[in-house]
Amino acid sequence: MDNQIEVTTKQHQRSRLFSRELAMLMYGFGDTMPPLSESVDVLEDILIDYINDVCVQAAKVSGRKGKVGVDDFKFVLRKDRKKLARVEELIASNKDIENARSLALLGSKD
Numbered sequence: 001m002d003n004q005i006e007v008t009t010k011q012h013q014r015s016r017l018f019s020r021e022l023a024m025l026m027y028g029f030g031d032t033m034p035p036l037s038e039s040v041d042v043l044e045d046i047l048i049d050y051i052n053d054v055c056v057q058a059a060k061v062s063g064r065k066g067k068v069g070v071d072d073f074k075f076v077l078r079k080d081r082k083k084l085a086r087v088e089e090l091i092a093s094n095k096d097i098e099n100a101r102s103l104a105l106l107g108s109k110d
Contacts, residue, residue: 057076061075
């Protein structure tokens with residue numbers, strides 16, 4: 001049995017998922033407002049390709065077919081300390097938010 005994961009990629013259509021955020025980031029780093037749409041499009045293509053690559057790598061690392069977990073992403077990002085630290089920070093923040101919500105729900109029921 002072959003343990004390789006078959007990955008199919010389709011050419012993403014220009015849906016402008018991150019255009020507004022990228023334009024704001026570009027402005028924050030010194031570009032004009034609004035930045036050239038071609039520049040935003042290039043950055044968006046690079047970003048989508050990066051996200052896709054990380055997801056594919058995480059899927060390859062995962063031993064479970066069709067299921068990718070947080071630990072798989074942590075493993076893929078293990079060599080980039082800044083990104084791994086940010087992932088762990090976001091996970092801790094998410095746990096804090098969930099705890100606060102559960103406490104708020106318990107407090108409102110009393």
